Each structure stands twice: as structure tokens, then as C-alpha cells.
Amino acid sequence: MWRRGIIACAGGVIQRQPWWRSITARRSSSLRATSSSAAVNSIILRSLKDHFFEVSKMTPPPKVSPPSPFTVVKGALDSGGAVLKRSYGNEEISISVMRLANIIPGGGGDDDEDDDGINQLFLHVDILKPGQQDSLLFLCGLYPDALGIHSVSMRPKMESSEASALPVLLNRYSGPTFEDLDQKMRDVLHGYIEERGINESLFPFLQAWLYVKDHRDLMRWFKSVGTFVTEAKEGASPA
Template sequence: MWKQSFADTAAAVAVAAAARISTSRRWISTAVDVNFEIRRAVEESFREVSMISPPPKKVNPPPPYSIVKGALKRSEGPLLRRVYGDEEITLSVVRRALALPSHDSSNGDGAEDHSPGFISDLLLHVGVSRGRSNSLLFLCGLYPDSVGIHSVCLLSKLNPDSYQGRVFMELDEKLRAQLSRYLEDRGVDDRLFPFVQAWLYLKNHHNLVNWFGKLGQFVNDKNQHELVHLEVCKDKDETKANVLP
């Protein structure tokens, strides 16, 4: 009686082991298929980005500004620098997308379009320092035909919490005009716009290509790890099945 019971149990275990082997094989097949499709999609996207509207190989800022070393690979930090007398001028740039209020308009098929629009705004952070305790920081809007100052702060290296100044638009009109002239004398003007536009396109292209490369590498590494893990599980299941009576 007990022999029959043992035989039935052994048979059930063997069936379960065979099912696990089959499931492991399906896992391997599925993992390979999915990762293969991801890799292929990444490669196609990489080729598309590389071939369609490639950025210029080199963009030069208006003299006497020079590109800060490593600016292309950094997500933050100064882009341009120059020396003006005993001053060091540094420029950082940020692209800001602004949502416009939704408006009612027809989209061509008679339906009303209530979706908001978007505009892209280029912001310049202009730092002026003389190696002393204080420095000036301007936040400016960069446009094809002008540079507009949004704010100006007097920063203290020794006391960061000190009073930084009034809101720019609350300053006297004559002082605002002189501060604009102050920046123009240091080469902060609309000549920067074409370079900044080209630079941002180059940087975005560089970041996207690197992202595709890292994604493909991650999928490849993950795929290899999964295959090794599943092969080990399959070998263990097959070993268990082989030792069953």
C-alpha cells in the first residue's frame, strides 16, 4: 500500500518538475524575444536620431567667449566664460517651456480646440565676479533681437543669507537701462542667440544618443543576467527530475 502511495507521489513530483522545466523554457524564450525587440527598436531609434537632422559637429560662441570644458556632458553649470578686465563673466543657459492659457479655436474639422499652447523661453544666468566676497547674478531672457533682464542679485560669498536687492522692475528706469548697458558692454547681447540655439540642439542630440546607448546596454546586461538565472533554474529542475525514481 505504502509503495503504491510513494509511487503516486513520485509521479506527481516528476510531472511538476517537468512543468517547471517547460515554464523555465518559456520564460527564456519570452525574455529573449522581448529584449531582442527592445534592442532592435533602440538601434532603429539610434539610427533615426543620427541620420535625421544631425546637429553641426562644432558650434562656436561669439568672441571673446569660450566654451567651458566639459559643458556638453554636464547637466548643469556654466556654458561660456570670458575675462573682462579684472572680472570673470560666466554664462549658463536653461530652456523653459511655458504653457499658454487654453483658447477656443476650430481645428479644421469643426471641433473646438481647448488645448493650451506652449512657447519656449531661453534663460541666461549671467555671473560677474572679481574674486572678492560679492558677485552679481543676472537672470535674463534671451531673444533673437534682444536680452531682457528679469532680476539682478548681489550675492555674498561670506553671508549667503544677506539682502540681495530689490525686484528688478521696482528699480528706477534709469538704473534698469544702465544695468542693461552694463551687460551689453560685457558681450551679453542678442549675438548669443544663434549660438545658444545651436548649442542646445547639439546638447539635446548628444544626451539622446547617449541615452539610447545606455538603454541598449542595460537591456543587454539584464538579458544576460536573466538567461544565466533561468538556465541555472532549468538545470536544477532537470536534475531533480532525473533523480526521481
């Protein structure tokens, strides 16, 4: 047992290893780890700051207004909900939008990445009527010169986003595949939403709106990650 705690010196004298040496080694290792962590944090914060200012200098697109009679939903830029709304007779119509590339990565092909990311939008068109338990939902692809319907379904109104309504929505029959409908029915459904102003005229506004939202979300991301790293740095306690 004793021999495990001793070492031989160069002159052949056997002496016990100082007890404080292992403590110093552990403390030195802890200091090195703390120093390394601080250096990494500093690099991250510098990079975040550089990217934040670079993105902040990007020129926004010209301001575009939605075609009448659509209006912008208040607070839409800071939420994931509807962007546009309008009334049509006794109907309330709301439109949500995403980039098609976010739904089906690479879905538009590889010929032109700009077309995939910018010129193909994915719409949720909700049509509600008073006294009805369900709303009529159109899922559509929107392009600069055309609008295509992916599906048409009935779904329960989720005005309060109740989680209890989700199983009902998932287990419910959503209707036939749009391509399986005959041409006459497809034409009628296209005419139905076009009559309500759902067409390619929405594209310029929604494209510009998504640019502004993406820009705002990216700026917010840089700031929130930087705040997290800074707080972790300041609140960290030495090992």
C-alpha cells in the same frame, strides 16, 4: 490529508498525482517568463538601435562661433556648467544656458511649440571679481532679438561646488523681484550687462550649441540604455 493529493481519472480510477508534475509546471512557467523577458529585451534593443541610427543621420546646424571676446569653456558639451566665458577688466564672466521650456514647461505659450523649445533660452550670467566673497548673478531670458532680466542677486562663490555652501545660498536674501524695481533701475541693470556683451548677439551661437548638446545627450542616452539592457540580459541567471 491524503485526498488533497489525489485526482479522479475519467474511468473512475483514483490515483495519486505524480510528484513531478508540479515541478514541471514551475519549470515551464520559469522558461516562459525567461522567453518573454528575452523577447521584450530584443524589441527594446531593436527599437533603440533604429532610433540611434535615425538620430545619427540628423543634419547639424551650420557651425557658429561665439561673438568676440567670448570663448567656449573646454568640456562644456559634456558637463552641465558654463558654456561661455570672458574677461572684462578685472571681472571674470561666465554664461550657462538652458532652454526656457526646461525651466518653465509651456512658459512661452502654446501658439508655437518651436518658439518655446528653440527660440527661448534661459541664461545664468555669473560675474566674479578677485577678492570678493560673492559673485553677481543675473538670470535672463534670451531671444533672437532681445534679452530680458528675470532677477539679479548676490551669491557665494562656489568654485569647488561645495555642498556646505548650499544652505547659505538657500537661506540668503536674493534681492527684490526685478519687476518691483523702478524703470530707471531696470534700465541701469540692462545697461550694465549689455556693456559686458550680454545681449541678443549671443543667441545664434547658444541656440546652435544647445542643438549639438541635445543631439549628443540623446545619442548617449540610446547607447547607455542599450548597454544596460544588454548587460542585464547577459548577466541574468535562470530562475
